[in-house]
Amino acid sequence: MKSKLLIVIITFTTIHLFSQSIIGKWRTIHESTGKPISIVELYENKGKIFGKIVEILEKEHKNDLCVKCKGDEKNKPVLGLTIIKNMEKKGNYYRKGTIFHPVMGKTFRCRIKILDNPNKIQVRGYFLFLFGTQYWERLK
Numbered sequence: 001m002k003s004k005l006l007i008v009i010i011t012f013t014t015i016h017l018f019s020q021s022i023i024g025k026w027r028t029i030h031e032s033t034g035k036p037i038s039i040v041e042l043y044e045n046k047g048k049i050f051g052k053i054v055e056i057l058e059k060e061h062k063n064d065l066c067v068k069c070k071g072d073e074k075n076k077p078v079l080g081l082t083i084i085k086n087m088e089k090k091g092n093y094y095r096k097g098t099i100f101h102p103v104m105g106k107t108f109r110c111r112i113k114i115l116d117n118p119n120k121i122q123v124r125g126y127f128l129f130l131f132g133t134q135y136w137e138r139l140k
Contacts, residue, residue, distance in 0.1 A: 020092075020114055020118065022042050022049065022094065022112060022114065022121055023042055023043060023044060023049075024041070024042060024138060024139070025039050025040070025041045025042075025054065025138070025139040026039065026040050026041075026042060026051075026121065026136040026137065026138055026139065027039055027057075027136060027137045027138075027139055028040055028123075028134060028136050029134055029135055029136060029137065030134070031132060031133060031134050035058075036057045037056075037057060037058060038053050038055060038056050038057055038058075039053070039054050039055035039057065039139065040052065040053055040054065040083065040084070040136070041054045042084065047088075048085075048086045048087060048088060048097065049084065049086075049087035049088075049089070049094055049097065049112075050082055050084055050085055050086070050087070051082065051083055051084030051085075051099075052080065052081065052082045052083070053078060053079055053080060053081050053083060053102075054079075054080075055079070056078065056079055061078070062079070063077070063079075064077070064078045064079075064102075065077060065078065066078050066081060066102050066105070067105075068102070068103070068104065068105020068106075069081075069102065069105060070105070078102045081100070081102060082100075083099055083100040083101075083102065084097060084098070084099050084100075084110060084112075085097050085098050085099075085100075086098065087110065087112060092113060092114045093111055093112065093113055093114070094110075094111065094112040094114075095110075095111050095112075097109075097110050098110050099123065099125045101125065106127075108125035108126055108127050108132075109125070109126040109127075110123070110124065110125055110126070111123075111124045111126070112124075118138070119137060119138040119140075120135055120136065120137055120138070121135070121136050121138075122134075122135055123135075123136055
């Protein structure tokens with residue numbers, strides 16, 4: 001009896017922990033229009049979360065270059081650009097990292113919130129006391 005209970009507890013704990021992971025591919029949704037923009041793959045590197053644009057969904061922007069980028073990324077394709085860097089998990093949030101907006105050419109402080117729905121996350125960029133929020137959908 002105890003071993004069956006232990007198996008049930010381990011199974012539910014594993015499912016819960018897996019559902020809380022943000023690793024994987026996410027469809028970014030424009031905060032104003034509600035239209036899908038791109039696919040960003042979130043991955044872990046040395047204990048921190050990073051996000052790279054792996055697909056651009058808007059046909060007219062598929063070959064856009066990052067004209068407002070600085071340094072080595074200037075005039076490079078937006079496709080393949082790492083836009084989320086150095087996020088650290090703390091409870092239901094990822095913090096202390098940044099998100100880059102390729103169109104604006106600006107980097108913002110970032111917070112990612114894990115929602116009750118494991119297939120949606122809240123991605124928020126901050127500048128001083130202002131912020132912008134998007135809700136991203138997990139690709140299956």
